[in-house]
Amino acid sequence: MGSFKIGGIVLSSAFKRPSTRLYPTVPRKWQDNTRGHVEIDPEQCILCGICSKKCPADALTVDKAARTWTIDRMSCVQCRSCVESCPKQCLVMKNEYTSPNVKKVIDTVNIPEKVKKEE
């Protein structure tokens, strides 16, 4: 028992560098594994719609008729469920968060028609 037990830490902290980053002067370092945001490679997508069925947050919509893949960035919870389930591996999880916004962002990607290979 005693008083001012935190004295040692307080004194040593006075001579140490701060534990926090001077944001935004010093930007955040992203880890390789960080789940930031989902991106699609439209060339590979076959509009099967499995990603939208596997999304627990209903953030993905696949419109076969209009050939579009839509993601509601505000609803997406970065769970990697779509990336794991994509049969063509055309979805990837990038390690950077999307930039802050004041409006709801809905990204729509047009999927090009596949040209059949001539035999």
Added chain:
Amino acid sequence: MGKRTIVPFGPQHPALPEPIHLDLELEDEKVIRAVPSIGYVHRGLEKLVEQNDYQIMCYVMERVCGICSFGHSWGYAAAVEGLMDIEVPERAEHLRTIFHELSRIHSHLLWLGLLADAMGFESLFMHCWRLRESILDIFEKSTGGRVILSFTKIGGQFKDIPKESLAEIVIILENMRKELLVVTNVFLDDTSVKNRMCGVGKLSKEDIMKLGAIGPTARGSGVNNDARCLDLGKYKELGFKPILETDGDCYARCKVRVREIFQSIDIIIKDVENIPEGPVNIPVKGMPPMGDFIARIEQPRGEAFYYVKGNGTKYLDRARVRTPTNANIPILVKVLQGCYLNDVTMMVMTIDPCISCTER
């Protein structure tokens, strides 16, 4: 006899980390009765089992709580694996034990910080959270998420953690241990901290047994109901022994949590030494059959209870979680009776309430 007054405490209060409302019936400075009410953060996560299949539900279940998210996904996965009779690979079980104990360290450090903040010890609060940050960094580096890990799936883990990363975790924890000793020593030895906690909020063994309190709250009064003594995880192989204190006051509950942090570090180091090579998941085929299953797991706040009921389709009939705080609210009401108003924050904090868990 003085005049009776009712003082509302919460849902927004500087001492409360989460919204719980207490109507404190006071006679002068003494609390005669406390009436709790919850329901501010209900989200209806259990209902989502009707529209998400049993595998996707794992992502929903880990969002029950932001602090013990890994434990919730493990508990749900264990219940479904039991229902479907799936045997999880050895390495996955070891990885689950390691990550669950890391969650316990970060949860207890968060709690210690909040406790220091509740008694107005700002610098101690910041040092606890500074140490907790290194655990969150481990999570982000190895699994990709700082809080919600999305690391567990039915049948094992999503990916393997290489040997080098596990060794790195051990080095970080060993370095952290020295700093932890200094910080936790303030909680256990400092006069000003002890004056706030020693002899405050005494709970006898009988009270704990009668009202069914769990977790560190019960262990602070010498009642062992640690679910880690059961079969789930690799605790038995690692020679796990629960930590018990006998005083039953706020200080004893704090001491249990401090000792558990060091115990968790020892468990992780021992587990990393003994982890076998092999696959981390097995492919899951088929649907959950008719029937139900219960899994019990020791979360940082106490024992959580998972119930799943299958009906032969990919959608479960029911998934239910009984979280630790739910079981600790009766004991909170009991301990508040007869205490002084200035001790209420200490009482509420030492049961470690997690209201988002409780309401789901």
